[in-house]
Structures are given as structure tokens and as C-alpha cells.
Amino acid sequence: MTVRILGIDPGLRVTGFGVIEQHGNRLVYVASGCIKSNERQLLPERLGTLFAGIGEVIAAYRPTQAAIEKVFVNVNPQSTLLLGQARGAAISALVHGGLPVAEYTALQVKQAVVGHGKAAKEQVQHMVVRLLELSGAPTADAADALACAICHAHGGQGLGALATAGYRVRGGRLLR
Known part of the structure; x- marks a missing residue:
């Protein structure tokens, strides 16, 4: 069974998007890019x-x-308020499009793609290129969106199998 996943990295100035397909354990790149708003x-x-x-x-x-x-x-x-409003517009568009929406923290996304939650943006980009077998690196916003889609494909668990039930995030760390 094929699942097509749209990942979104929300931002008011630039919102990244990435589309992948999941064929069993295999992930296939479909598209990625950025939606830019006029400042x-x-x-x-x-x-x-x-x-x-x-x-x-x-x-x-x-x-x-x-x-x-x-x-x-x-x-x-x-800045947090503006980012939240951009995220709200993105979620509204996804729901309006009839899609079920899963939400992941940056820590979960990095854990799923790189293997640890404090990975740098460059490490995320590098792993997105490797996991999706891309010929070149996507922009940082598109790579983050693809990483979010990869995290979802991995059930939010990813390479490090980070179980977050019963935990909260503080300062980039999981706490009980």
C-alpha cells in the first residue's frame, strides 16, 4: 500500500513543503519547495x-x-505569535484539503531523521538527501518539511525509536 505524505515546515515569511511516498519500508521523494509571502x-x-x-x-x-x-x-x-498564526493557516489549509494532520516537535523530527534531537540544520539536510536518495540538497525550509514527512512515515519514532508518551519537552530535552 502506498501512502503519500505532505510535510509542512511553517513560517510566515517562508513555509517549506515536502511530499514523499511510502512504499512499505521504502521512502520515495515526490516534490518539495517553498511558499513565500510578501513581507x-x-x-x-x-x-x-x-x-x-x-x-x-x-x-x-x-x-x-x-x-x-x-x-x-x-x-x-x-515572533512566536506570528509563527503560530502561520501554522494555524497551514493547519487550516490541510484540514480544508481533507487531510488528517499529525503534529511533531522539532525534537521528534530530528530524532526520527538524524538519530538525535539536537541535530543541526545541516545534519537534517544531509540525512534527508541520504534517506530519499536525492541528487542535491533541498533548501533548508524544504528539507525541514521533508524531514517532517519522513518522521511521520516512521510513525514519529524514526531511527532512534524515541517514545514520547508521558514526557514533555523542555530546553530541547524530554522530561518526565
Whole structure:
């Protein structure tokens, strides 16, 4: 059975997307890219751009499942709020497209793709290239979205089989 997964790395300025197919234990790259909003537009128009862009990706690639990265708390509360609004627009677009949506922390995504939760962005990009047998590295935002889709394909467990039930994340670490 083939499952087509759309991964989303939300951002107000740039939202990465990645589409993979899962054929049993094998993962196959389908597409990836970025949806960019115009910084000169007002916030509602920017959110509308993200919503419409994700709708176009859904229409073009027909995924059956979606995975999105959870928002982390930023030092700047205003940035966190804006990121949360972009994430909300993305989730709304996914649900509007009829997709079941799974959410993963950055720690879970890195654990699933690299094997440890404190991996650098370059390590995530490198492993995405290796796991999907790509000829070149995707942009950082697209690689993060593909990594989110890979994490979902691995059941959120991935290479390190990180079980998160009953734990909470603090400072990049899992705590009981």
C-alpha cells in the first residue's frame, strides 16, 4: 500500500513543503519547495497566501496524510505569535484539503531523521538527501518539511525509536 505524505515546515515569511511516498519500508521523494509571502502585505493577506499555496500543493500532489512541525516558544513573543498564526493557516489549509494532520516537535523530527534531537540544520539536510536518495540538497525550509514527512512515515519514532508518551519537552530535552 502506498501512502503519500505532505510535510509542512511553517513560517510566515517562508513555509517549506515536502511530499514523499511510502512504499512499505521504502521512502520515495515526490516534490518539495517553498511558499513565500510578501513581507509588504498585511498579515491577513500573508496568511491567505500561505493557505492558498498549501491548497495548490494539495491539489497538485494529492497527498493522503499530512505532518506539520509544532511551534516552539521563541525568545521574542511577537515572533512566536506570528509563527503560530502561520501554522494555524497551514493547519487550516490541510484540514480544508481533507487531510488528517499529525503534529511533531522539532525534537521528534530530528530524532526520527538524524538519530538525535539536537541535530543541526545541516545534519537534517544531509540525512534527508541520504534517506530519499536525492541528487542535491533541498533548501533548508524544504528539507525541514521533508524531514517532517519522513518522521511521520516512521510513525514519529524514526531511527532512534524515541517514545514520547508521558514526557514533555523542555530546553530541547524530554522530561518526565
